[in-house]
Amino acid sequence: MVIETWKPQETFELGRRMGERAQAGQIICLEGDLGVGKTVFTQGFAEGLGIREPVNSPTFTILQQYEEGRLPLYHFDVYRIGDVEEMEEIGYEDCFYGEGVCLIEWPSRILEILPDRTTWVEIAKDLEKGFDYRRIRVEERA
Ligand code: ADP
Ligand code: MG
Numbered sequence: 001m002v003i004e005t006w007k008p009q010e011t012f013e014l015g016r017r018m019g020e021r022a023q024a025g026q027i028i029c030l031e032g033d034l035g036v037g038k039t040v041f042t043q044g045f046a047e048g049l050g051i052r053e054p055v056n057s058p059t060f061t062i063l064q065q066y067e068e069g070r071l072p073l074y075h076f077d078v079y080r081i082g083d084v085e086e087m088e089e090i091g092y093e094d095c096f097y098g099e100g101v102c103l104i105e106w107p108s109r110i111l112e113i114l115p116d117r118t119t120w121v122e123i124a125k126d127l128e129k130g131f132d133y134r135r136i137r138v139e140e141r142a
Contacts, residue, residue, distance in 0.1 A: 003136045011037045011123070011134055012044035018121075018138075019048020022101045024071055027115055029107035032123035037134055038105045041121065042075055045103060049073055057105065063090050072100030079106045084113050117142045 005011045018028070022045070030038040039057045046055045049069030057077045058064035066073040074095035081087065087110060095102050096115055107114060122137045 001138045003138065005037075005134045005136060006130065007132050008037065008040050011040045011136065012047075014136060015041040015044025015046075016048040017044075019045035019069075022049060022071060024099045024101070025097075027096060027102045027104065027118045029114070029118050029120045030103060030105045030123070031107060031120060033125075036123045036125060038123060041123065041136075042103050042105070046073055046075075049101070062086070063092075063095070065095075072098070074098075074100055074102045075105075076102065077105040078109050081106075081109055084110055087113060 043055045051066045051069040059077045064075045118141050120139045124135050126133055
């Protein structure tokens, strides 16, 4: 499935709809360059789960956890991860194989520990179509 958005609110809205439908155990990989809208998507997703507190990229903490929604949300930003041992120190397995939903920014850095079944959301710019245009591909992988 490919969705085109023309402003941040539309990417937020896609996230919100996916958050409303999210299921326990789901792992969503958010692929795309810096500033493409991964966190905007996550903020919508969090709202769709019923989370009210502000959501930002946990770049320095790697993991941010939200418990107040319909399901627990584990928001990873693994941009600064050195190797997967750091993920073990964080206790990622309890998140990946728990009862919540995981959203992972920069998932290609931890490919070797991703479960087989994941949802990929790839966001890309196309400057020919405008500064705020985004092409978003949503794909189930198993
Ligand atoms: P990332 O987490 O991928 O590094 P952010 O979500 O933090 O990126 O930032 C995306 C930036 O791009 C925000 O400033 C947002 O307002 C802007 N933006 C412009 N157009 C869009 C769009 N169509 N979808 C999402 N974000 C957009
Ligand atoms: Mg981000």
